[in-house]
Amino acid sequence: MPVNSRLPGFYKLALDERFAALAEASDADPAVLDDLRPAHEAILPIADGMVENAVGLMPVPLGVGANFRVNGRDLLVPMATEEPSVIAAASNLAQVAREHGGFFCSTSAPLMIAQIQVLDVADPHGASLRLHERRDELLAAADAQDPVLVRLGGGARELQVRVVDGAEQRHVVVHLIVDVGDAMGANAVNTMAEALAPRIAEIARGRVLLRILSNKADLRLARARAVFDAGKLGGAEVVDGIVDAYRLAFDDPYRAATHNKGIMNGISAVVLATGNDTRAVEAGCHSHAVRDGRYTTLSHMERDADGNLVGTLEVPMPVGLVGGATKTHPTARAAVRLLGVETAAELAQVVVAVGLAQNVGALRALATEGIQRGHMTLHARNIAIAAGATAEEVDAVVRRLVAEGTVRADRAEAALAELRAGAPA
């Protein structure tokens, strides 16, 4: 049975019922669902191998982004986040996007850049051309570091040399461009950069200092496009509001930072759920938001000829399915199996689709009723728990807070006290 990601009312189910619904909707082995919730005792020894000085775990909630269709295929999207309303908003807009086929996504080749900084070069432009003359030798030396990657079809692809004029000095910076296949690629390219450094110093007649990948991974882009039906969004006025909201973000970096944070709500959640490096992706995305020296929006919002909203997003997406924590963390492995992607490119496409859904979800709320109703209603559960409500009491406290329209800690404590004093739930 193909995956059916359309899960109406999934969020209204109790936790156990949700597992049953997920098992029915997914084509993954039922064991995968069990693996999504491994016992802490099983993970702790693995954590000890993953990081230094391990003393515990920091479990972050893992939810399923519902309703996603990416390049014609339904997908159940694992999302790890501590923030309420993120998964709801993504699922909501994924449903709206289905009307016009869902998300259409593409990626460039998985090219990562390693930088080698060369100092004390007397003739930077001369050095640059000497390095270019030895391109083939240097690329072959890089490939020799990673025969596995080369065997799998990846490897060093190009050499670029930049002369960067700084305030204090001129830097010669060599870029080694590597096809990293299905890896995120940092370790792979760093190994190559370190191996090439002595020869580069010799050719440039300088001193090599830094040998590290660039997180401005702008040769490894993922793109998503979706048409959001004007009627389903709430009408032409809502589309206008979203486009006007986008324009402020486009023009004003103070708004752009928040607009892009909304995109990252979705992106980071999938990146984390699949055991990938959230900081690398965040650094890449924010650096991509600087165009012509100005920080601006990562996404674009337009109206099509029929008045529907066309949302597009293009960001660097250095995520992998091998290496890093993707293969070590049992929950990340299960999350990837639930998602059912086979390549890093497919994963990158899903990540960027979720970022776009999230962005439009937030903009729709902002351009209409404001963020607080949807967000705070869901945040009320956190507030109730923080006030001391037990699992049995949470719903009743939330109902009171939402009915009063006051989602605050003091009101949650008062509502809990009233409930415990026998007031009707």
Ligand SMILES: CC(C)(COP(=O)([O-])OP(=O)([O-])OC[C@H]1O[C@@H](n2cnc3c(N)ncnc32)[C@H](O)[C@@H]1OP(=O)([O-])[O-])[C@@H](O)C(=O)NCCC(=O)NCCSC(=O)C[C@@](C)(O)CC(=O)[O-]
């Ligand atoms: C919260 C909603 C979705 C409610 O929206 P709604 O219109 O009340 O939802 P609905 O009851 O009509 O349900 C529609 C669909 O939404 C989903 N949905 C609906 N409720 C849930 C739920 N509880 N749990 C899971 N999924 C939910 C679900 O898919 C559902 O379909 P159905 O299952 O019924 O066929 C809406 O108000 C919304 O999208 N709000 C935006 C929330 C948001 O963006 N949160 C991010 C945090 S705020 C932030 O950090 C970023 C920001 C905002 O600053 C960025 C920026 O400024 O640009």
Ligand SMILES: NC(=O)C1=CN([C@@H]2O[C@H](COP(=O)(O)OP(=O)(O)OC[C@H]3O[C@@H](n4cnc5c(N)ncnc54)[C@H](OP(=O)(O)O)[C@@H]3O)[C@@H](O)[C@H]2O)C=CC1
């Ligand atoms: N600035 C940053 O962003 C930095 C990030 N990091 C970290 O680096 C890690 C990611 O590095 P990464 O290089 O992906 O990890 P790994 O070195 O763990 O994995 C990459 C290696 O996996 C092997 N491999 C097996 N199958 C494939 C395949 N299908 N495609 C590609 N490679 C394959 C390759 O060869 P082989 O088997 O020979 O290794 C490749 O070199 C993350 O943990 C990240 O946090 C590290 C430093 C800096």
